[in-house]
Amino acid sequence: MTLVLPAYITETTxxxxxxxxxxxxxxxxxxxxxxxxNWIHHTGWGLLLLAIVALASSIAIRSQTATYFALSNMYxxxxxxxxxLFTAFLVLDRRFxxxxxxxxxxxxxxxxxxxxxxxxxxxxxxxxxxxxYWRSIHVPIIIGSYAMFSLAFxxxxxxxxxxxxxxxxxxxxxGGSGTGSFNTAPDSLSLYDEVTYRCVALGFPLLAIGIIxxxxxxxxxxxxxxxWDPKESMSLVTLxxxxxxxxxxxxxxxxxxxxxxVSVIGFAxxxxxxxxxxxxxxxxxxxxxxx
Amino acid sequence: xxxxxxxxxxxFDSNTMGNPLFSATSPVPPSASSTxxxxxxxxxxxxxxxxxxxxxxxxxxxxxxxxxxVLLSLLAIGVMVGVFMPQExxxxxxxxxxxxxxxxxxxxxxxxxxxxxxxxxxxxxVLFFFNLLFGSFxxxxxxxxxxxxVVYSGPEHITADxxxxxxxxxxxxxxxxxxxxxxxxxxxxxTHIETPDLKVSSNNPIKTALRAYGHQWSISRLGPVVAHxxxxxxxxxxxxxxxxGFKAQQLMVPGDPVxxxxxxxxxDTFTPNVNASVWLGSRPDWQLKLHRFDIEFxxxxxxxxxxxxxxxxILSADGKQxxxxxxxxxxxxxxxxxxxxxQASFAPTGKLFISVNGKPVVAQVNSQFNNxxxxxxxxxxxxxxxxxxxxxxxVQKDPGVTKNSxxxxxxxxxxxxxxxxxxxxxxxxxxxxxxxxxNGITVGYQKPELxxxxxxxxxxxxxxxxxxxxxxxxxxxxxxxxxxxxxxAIEPLSEAPHDPLYDPLLKTGxxxxxxxxxxxxxxxxxxxxQRLKTELEKNLSTEKKIS
Numbered sequence: 001m002t003l004v005l006p007a008y009i010t011e012t013t014x015x016x017x018x019x020x021x022x023x024x025x026x027x028x029x030x031x032x033x034x035x036x037x038n039w040i041h042h043t044g045w046g047l048l049l050l051a052i053v054a055l056a057s058s059i060a061i062r063s064q065t066a067t068y069f070a071l072s073n074m075y076x077x078x079x080x081x082x083x084x085l086f087t088a089f090l091v092l093d094r095r096f097x098x099x100x101x102x103x104x105x106x107x108x109x110x111x112x113x114x115x116x117x118x119x120x121x122x123x124x125x126x127x128x129x130x131x132x133y134w135r136s137i138h139v140p141i142i143i144g145s146y147a148m149f150s151l152a153f154x155x156x157x158x159x160x161x162x163x164x165x166x167x168x169x170x171x172x173x174x175g176g177s178g179t180g181s182f183n184t185a186p187d188s189l190s191l192y193d194e195v196t197y198r199c200v201a202l203g204f205p206l207l208a209i210g211i212i213x214x215x216x217x218x219x220x221x222x223x224x225x226x227x228w229d230p231k232e233s234m235s236l237v238t239l240x241x242x243x244x245x246x247x248x249x250x251x252x253x254x255x256x257x258x259x260x261x262v263s264v265i266g267f268a269x270x271x272x273x274x275x276x277x278x279x280x281x282x283x284x285x286x287x288x289x290x291x
Numbered sequence: 292x293x294x295x296x297x298x299x300x301x302x303f304d305s306n307t308m309g310n311p312l313f314s315a316t317s318p319v320p321p322s323a324s325s326t327x328x329x330x331x332x333x334x335x336x337x338x339x340x341x342x343x344x345x346x347x348x349x350x351x352x353x354x355x356x357x358x359x360x361v362l363l364s365l366l367a368i369g370v371m372v373g374v375f376m377p378q379e380x381x382x383x384x385x386x387x388x389x390x391x392x393x394x395x396x397x398x399x400x401x402x403x404x405x406x407x408x409x410x411x412x413x414x415x416x417v418l419f420f421f422n423l424l425f426g427s428f429x430x431x432x433x434x435x436x437x438x439x440x441v442v443y444s445g446p447e448h449i450t451a452d453x454x455x456x457x458x459x460x461x462x463x464x465x466x467x468x469x470x471x472x473x474x475x476x477x478x479x480x481x482t483h484i485e486t487p488d489l490k491v492s493s494n495n496p497i498k499t500a501l502r503a504y505g506h507q508w509s510i511s512r513l514g515p516v517v518a519h520x521x522x523x524x525x526x527x528x529x530x531x532x533x534x535x536g537f538k539a540q541q542l543m544v545p546g547d548p549v550x551x552x553x554x555x556x557x558x559d560t561f562t563p564n565v566n567a568s569v570w571l572g573s574r575p576d577w578q579l580k581l582h583r584f585d586i587e588f589x590x591x592x593x594x595x596x597x598x599x600x601x602x603x604x605i606l607s608a609d610g611k612q613x614x615x616x617x618x619x620x621x622x623x624x625x626x627x628x629x630x631x632x633x634q635a636s637f638a639p640t641g642k643l644f645i646s647v648n649g650k651p652v653v654a655q656v657n658s659q660f661n662n663x664x665x666x667x668x669x670x671x672x673x674x675x676x677x678x679x680x681x682x683x684x685x686v687q688k689d690p691g692v693t694k695n696s697x698x699x700x701x702x703x704x705x706x707x708x709x710x711x712x713x714x715x716x717x718x719x720x721x722x723x724x725x726x727x728x729x730n731g732i733t734v735g736y737q738k739p740e741l742x743x744x745x746x747x748x749x750x751x752x753x754x755x756x757x758x759x760x761x762x763x764x765x766x767x768x769x770x771x772x773x774x775x776x777x778x779x780a781i782e783p784l785s786e787a788p789h790d791p792l793y794d795p796l797l798k799t800g801x802x803x804x805x806x807x808x809x810x811x812x813x814x815x816x817x818x819x820x821q822r823l824k825t826e827l828e829k830n831l832s833t834e835k836k837i838s
Binding site for chain 2: 095096124125127128129131132190191194197198201202204205208209212215216219220221222223224225228230233234236237240241243244246247248250269277
């Protein structure tokens with residue numbers, strides 16, 4: 001089915017609209033960290049939602065042009081990452097009122113979109129190995145986990161920064177598996193600690209399931225569910241790192257500061273998996289090569 | 292409306308995971324409490340016994356979470372070494388030697404060029420296996436109890452808990468209980484109500500309390516154990532695959548009476564997954580026959596192949612009976628008798644189907660010119676014993692080539708015909724399916740002969756591994772959720788009645804106390820409990836009074 005759109009609604013115009021909305025939303029999130037007014041909060045939130053709609057429209061129009069689901073190269077995957085990052089953030093923000101960390105998330109997402117637009121954007125026909133329904137399942141789930149780990153990273157940073165500038169009178173956040181407190185003020189350390197945990201707790205099963213689905217696809221396409229391909233191996237390292245985070249948190253009662261650092265390290269490993277292996281351009285997952 | 296008394300505390304607590312059955316903050320009935328105390332005594336006794344022993348139990352070390360974290364980190368580092376060091380099998384040995392020079396030998400001895408089969412990596416995996424095995428089952432019992440045990444708690448325990456609230460209601464206790472339980476259900480809790488013993492209760496205000504227990508996502512307590520069982524199965528599966536599976540590769544040429552057939556005794560490569568001397572599997576006895584191989588290119592982009600297709604047939608051992616036949620393509624392998632046959636690669640065989648002046652000729656790449664493979668096609672007496680020098684170019688094999696084509700020169704034995712110094716000799720490019728003319732000779736290019744490469748694999752563990760995948764997925768997904776438990780006690784607001792037949796539960800006015808706990812994500816839990824409290828206050832202050 002082909003949807004006929006007015007001439008001014010194109011992949012590019014919707015993308016640009018999305019970027020403008022993101023910048024506007026960013027401005028409001030910055031103001032919000034200075035002013036507690038509700039309308040600033042709600043307008044920023046709403047603009048971010050509209051930005052997601054605009055970016056999603058851009059990718060939808062692109063998919064229509066390409067005649068396949070546009071998630072096959074680095075540009076498209078970064079766009080998906082930004083959209084999932086924003087979506088997850090909107091849910092968290094609604095739930096926990098992340099007043100002081102919101103702008104950092106919007107900057108991270110905006111940076112992701114800006115970086116994506118510097119990459120080759122032309123639509124190319126799909127390689128034989130990518131012509132499979134598995135692509136539409138395996139890739140979004142993995143990107144979803146990356147979005148959650150990115151949010152966890154921002155939250156850990158917020159924790160570490162807040163902790164560094166904390167006045168001595170402010171109580172410490174509870175331990176990883178402590179019972180927390182009622183102090184759910186927007187900048188409370190325990191809130192950042194919990195948001196980090198929630199994000200990792202969702203990102204971890206997503207990554208595990210994503211890798212597993214990738215294994216099923218690989219078994220169909222390449223004849224092996226596991227080949228120790230660099231991308232596979234690095235995904236496993238990312239999974240192990242966040243596995244260590246979860247075990248440290250749930251069972252070893254480590255201080256939230258250590259946990260925040262583990263989350264930061266996990267994010268660095270995730271970046272290495274996402275970009276590093278692609279820059280090397282080796283192995284079976286060379287579709288997302290940069291440049 | 293009665294005044295609502297709410298007491299909410301906001302203290303910090305120490306870790307509650309040490310005893311997963313009852314958290315330190317959860318109200319525990321006396322009987323259960325004593326059990327816990329009892330087990331603590333036993334633990335203390337055990338600790339004393341252990342202190343007197345010179346050696347700590349190896350098993351105790353194996354099942355620690357600390358070991359798990361160390362192993363996870365070491366495995367992660369090991370895998371990263373495998374990513375960043377060139378691995379044998381993926382990179383040519385000579386290249387590795389050249390790159391590392393004198394360091395090659397010591398690094399190789401450390402297993403850094405074959406990390407995943409190195410003794411230290413396998414040792415880590417074995418340790419990981421036992422850590423999982425002992426660690427997981429140690430957690431099974433407490434996790435099971437935490438998920439399934441229904442525990443009631445009286446008001447004296449509830450109000451002693453750090454996370455509790457208390458409120459009064461004008462309603463009779465039994466009605467307040469019904470409303471409270473309904474409210475809990477609306478908030479997604481599974482509820483259990485204790486049946487009170489009314490006869491005993493009338494003189495004892497503590498025992499007259501109606502008690503209820505609510506819980507949600509209790510099944511999530513089993514998540515870690517389920518995930519660990521999945522990983523154990525996965526490790527067992529890969530061990531099974533190593534000893535019974537094999538891999539093989541085979542290039543086949545359609546139409547060639549010899550090269551279009553293959554039996555498992557004559558494959559290009561056949562490698563059992565472990566050393567052949569300890570391998571427990573067997574080779575299939577059937578044969579392969581290739582009928583056709585095609586590469587389809589995109590019409591919009593003739594340099595990108597759309598699909599590779601091989602029409603493959605499986606024949607019985609004597610080659611007489613057809614057992615299976617399928618067109619194999621990328622993402623669509625052929626599966627027969629537990630063996631999978633995948634479309635893996637293609638390669639020009641060196642044969643070129645061309646025509647010279649309308650006459651079909653099979654040209655064979657048989658020589659080299661300036662380090663490029665060429666086919667020399669003698670023209671014989673057609674053209675004064677000259678030869679065609681044919682340089683083939685292949686899409687996907689030669690960089691920058693957008694179409695299979697031939698560059699054709701005419702050679703007279705001494706030099707290229709019509710050559711001038713410093714200039715490229717006269718030549719023509721002939722694309723596949725096209726014709727060209729040089730020196731009065733018409734050259735047509737029908738197609739190159741292509742061989743298709745199959746990857747052949749037997750992985751008997753696949754079913755088990757897939758089951759493990761499923762279990763790990765379910766287990767890790769369950770881990771996301773937090774188990775919340777709450778205890779409710781509702782006491783009638785009355786003095787001890789003088790009339791022994793008077794039922795205090797029907798007397799108007801009740802006091803509800805509720806305490807809660809969760810195994811993770813406390814802030815979200817506190818927030819939800821605040822909402823629950825607000826709703827309970829609203830529902831319990833209802834105007835439906837019973838006089």
